[in-house]
Amino acid sequence: MRIAMIGTGYVGLVSGACFSEFGTEVVCVDRDANKIERLNDGQIPIFEPGLEDLVARNESAGRLSFTTDMKAAVQGCDAVFIAVGTPSRRGDGHADLTYVYDAAREIAAAADPETVVVTKSTVPVGTGREVEQILQETAPDKRLQVASNPEFLREGSAIGDFMRPDRVIIGAETQRAQTVLRALYRPLYLIETPIIFTSLETSELTKYAANAFLATKITFINEIADLCEAVGADVHDVARGMGLDGRIGRKFLHAGPGYGGSCFPKDTLALTRTAQQAGSPTRIVETVVDVNDRRKSAMADKIIAHMGGDVAGKTVALLGVTFKPNTDDMRESPSLAVVPALQQAGARVRAHDPEGMQAAQELLSDVTWCQEPYEAMQGADALVILTEWNQFRNLNLSRIKETLNAPTVVDLRNIYDPTEMWEQGFHYTCIGRAFGR
Ligand code: NAD
Known part of the structure; x- marks a missing residue:
């Protein structure tokens, strides 16, 4: 053929x-x-x-x-x-x-x-x-x-x-x-x-329904993560406890900075428009779109709050700018909301990404691009993990502490263990596992 x-x-x-x-x-x-x-x-x-x-x-x-x-x-x-x-x-x-x-x-x-x-x-x-x-x-x-x-x-x-x-x-x-x-x-x-x-229509709608459902699952666990922070629960265990129920399933229950990428943001939005036009609005998906949009900018506020409420003149080391690991795709990445918001608040940003830096340079300005993670941390007042590349999962904690100006870490992908980080003396926060700290 x-x-x-x-x-x-x-x-x-x-x-x-x-x-x-x-x-x-x-x-x-x-x-x-x-x-x-x-x-x-x-x-x-x-x-x-x-x-x-x-x-x-x-x-x-x-x-x-x-x-x-x-x-x-x-x-x-x-x-x-x-x-x-x-x-x-x-x-x-x-x-x-x-x-x-x-x-x-x-x-x-x-x-x-x-x-x-x-x-x-x-x-x-x-x-x-x-x-x-x-x-x-x-x-x-x-x-x-x-x-x-x-x-x-x-x-x-x-x-x-x-x-x-x-x-x-x-x-x-x-x-x-x-x-x-x-x-x-x-x-x-x-x-x-x-x-x-x-039929043609069923096939076309199946794709949007699947993407909207996955986006909803992510957004759901993100909101539960916020609630966990407010009430002192651990979203990691909540997600595991939920996900082991075969009717729910474990995938797409990882709390984070909000979904991005070339598909979920545009497809959820397009589905809401199709549904409105057809006179059959998808109210759940409309809410998902809104909650996810707000979440990305809320992440900058979370970083600023963890850095003492004022980042003017401070430097942030940012690891990961692509919307997820193993791609160079920057479309709708949370970094596109987080970096400008930090800069607007007066912070300088030093960043590293294993594959995304070339594409990111066209979309983010005034960032100091670094060849490896520890170079990004040099002289920085906090480390922020924004994409869970494997390369960032096993960083040397002593070296992080030696390199940063202060041992402040914001882990927006929950790839480090909070208890271990606190025991090691880090001023550490992540998503939905802060236990009121
Ligand atoms: P892309 O932007 O990476 O690639 C699209 C390509 O089409 C571009 O290279 C462009 O130059 C080319 N093009 C546009 N008009 C053309 C024409 N008339 N003749 C020849 N080439 C033309 O897009 P993508 O990420 O590959 O997505 C393509 C479609 O697949 C989208 O509808 C997307 O929603 C869907 N999709 C994407 C993914 C994903 O993970 N990226 C997954 C599933 C579905």
């Missing part, structure tokens, strides 16, 4: 490389010529564990290629996947579908008459029908088919997630679309991955 993947970002590049690993011939297309040039030079434009090897292996096997030439790429394809961005539209929070619709028009003009056009981007309910309309209007003589196949991979573990997903959702209403997608996912069928065939 042969497919084209339109959009070579976090989703398109990983999905394209993984399909080629399954034995399919894949052409990845992007309109960003620089990205394609780098890929053709053997450079991977994003940081994703294992991706470099996967791409190199399949490229040299002749199953994976990269181009800006959409026309040539889509010819002879059984399916063309749209994996372009769907960011929040400025002003109203709806998903911006310009890139999806542009791609659909370009595909319709160039594709073979019976190609299946699959939306892999996260798109609001109704987009598949709109794409269908665009295909018909642009190429009335062809019998192009539409399908929806939302992607559930997580940055940082994207390859494993794609190769061994919990499930695959396919919104396909015609025989041909179902047959092509079933064939493409055949390797997963063999390992008994549940593959659910639905």
Whole structure:
């Protein structure tokens, strides 16, 4: 089989490389010529564990290629996947579908008459029908088919997630679309991955419902963490006690500075807009969006309070700026709210992140970027841990104390044990485990 993947970002590049690993011939297309040039030079434009090897292996096997030439790429394809961005539209929070619709028009003009056009981007309910309309209007003589196949991979573990997903959702209403997608996912069928065939609308909504539910779970435990601080309970044990209930589950019950990233913030917001427009508001998700937004700026207040209430002229050492570990993605990262708020309060920021510093430099100004954690701590009045990279989990406590001006630590990812930190003489705080200190 042969497919084209339109959009070579976090989703398109990983999905394209993984399909080629399954034995399919894949052409990845992007309109960003620089990205394609780098890929053709053997450079991977994003940081994703294992991706470099996967791409190199399949490229040299002749199953994976990269181009800006959409026309040539889509010819002879059984399916063309749209994996372009769907960011929040400025002003109203709806998903911006310009890139999806542009791609659909370009595909319709160039594709073979019976190609299946699959939306892999996260798109609001109704987009598949709109794409269908665009295909018909642009190429009335062809019998192009539409399908929806939302992607559930997580940055940082994207390859494993794609190769061994919990499930695959396919919104396909015609025989041909179902047959092509079933064939493409055949390797997963063999390992008994549940593959659910639905209508276009159900498939589109399933993706938003799943993301909104996960965002709700995170926000729920964050609020419980705040309550723990107020009443002297330990959120770590509360989450464990809750999560061992099979109906609840242990995942996504880690209290922290609020969710970020390229998906949850925009997808929760877009779902609320879709629901309002449909006259069926999702009040829980609306609250989640609001609570999470406030939480990110509240984190700066928490740091300032722990540093004595005034950070003017003080220096903060910040570890981790990406929205989570194992990615270089800075989109909607809590650091984008925390760093400017600290600077506004008069603090200087020295920061280190294993992979995110290049992207962060374009988004955060007046930060002193450091090559390793202890360099960031030099001359700083407090250490703040904002992303739980493995590199930050086992820092040398004596060295931290020697390097900082004062042994003040704000651990917004709960990666250190509070009792141990207090015993070691740190002025330490974290999320929901402060026991009233
Ligand atoms: P991205 O911004 O990293 O990549 C999108 C790419 O599409 C860019 O390289 C852009 O140049 C390219 N592009 C845009 N229009 C094009 C066109 N007409 N022709 C060719 N290329 C074009 O985006 P992403 O993070 O990969 O996300 C893509 C979609 O997948 C979004 O809808 C997102 O919500 C969804 N998604 C993302 C993740 C994730 O973890 N990033 C997970 C699941 C789903």
